[in-house]
Amino acid sequence: MLDVASLKVRYGAVEAVRGLDLAVGKGEIVAVLGANGAGKSSTLAAISGLTPCSGEITFEGKSLKGLSPEAITRAGIGLVPEGRRIFAGLTVSENLLLGGAVHAAPVELRQRAAEMQDRFPILAERRHQKAGLMSGGEQQMLAIARALMARPKLLLMDEPSLGLAPQVVEAVFDLIASLRGEGITILLVEQNVPMSLDIADHALVLAQGRLSVCGTTEEVSRSEAVRGAYLGLSA
Ligand SMILES: Nc1ncnc2c1ncn2[C@@H]1O[C@H](COP(=O)(O)OP(=O)(O)O)[C@@H](O)[C@H]1O
Ligand SMILES: [Mg+2]
Missing domain, CATH: 3.40.50.300 (P-loop containing nucleotide triphosphate hydrolases)
Structure with a gap:
């Protein structure tokens, strides 16, 4: 491949x-x-x-x-970068939407973000919070979910x-x-x-x-x- x-x-x-x-x-x-x-x-x-x-x-x-x-x-090809590189000042949802932005139309992006929140309940719970407030493990899950947004x-x-x-x-x-x-x-x-x-x-x-x-x-x-x-x- x-x-x-x-x-x-x-x-x-x-x-x-x-x-x-x-x-x-x-x-x-x-x-x-x-x-x-x-x-x-x-x-x-x-x-x-x-x-x-x-x-x-x-x-x-x-x-x-x-x-x-x-x-x-x-x-x-998706990348989950070293050190997670989430956007700390943006919310969890905004981070997710950015992950698919090069790829899909807004309606499709919202659908994918909803799927990620089903898959990672912590991201649903924290969706309106600034991503930088989450623990290291939660930020890593967000970094992975963000990369998955582009399928x-x-x-x-x-x-x-x-x-x-x-x-x-x-x-x-x-x-x-x-x-x-x-x-x-x-x-x-x-x-x-x-x-x-x-x-x-x-x-x-x-x-x-x-x-x-x-x-x-x-x-x-x-x-x-x-x-x-x-x-x-x-x-
Ligand atoms: N942006 C950069 N500018 C200059 N040197 C760099 C840069 N990024 C990495 N290096 C150097 O390149 C080498 C390989 O780094 P890197 O690919 O980050 O290794 P690893 O991920 O295996 O730790 C190291 O010597 C590192 O210091
Ligand atoms: Mg390295």
């Missing part, structure tokens, strides 16, 4: 991504792991059209080259469980599993390595902008690098 070949992202003198290949099959969850600064967010930003890059990115057989972020959203076929999720309490982390992973059950393909950047390996089909580890390990989650779980650095297990 998504094919990335020889992807490079650079910020001035910093080479954040240095020639990355990755593929995501329809219906899969692919986990992207790696230390801070490895180039994970830059990879998602490049796929979303939010940062200039070189290389080839193909989605459902079509090149994304030169498309604006809005056109990429319309093509069916993505592929959802890019950047560290959705970061900084959340263990129970909320469980809820986020349960939600990811149910989204996959509904046919949404997911590229998941995560710090929670055990839970990501548990839920994903394939995984890759980035180190300094390059692929260090990749394969099925079973293969990646067995790799020395992942056992040592991320799972705290010795070989």
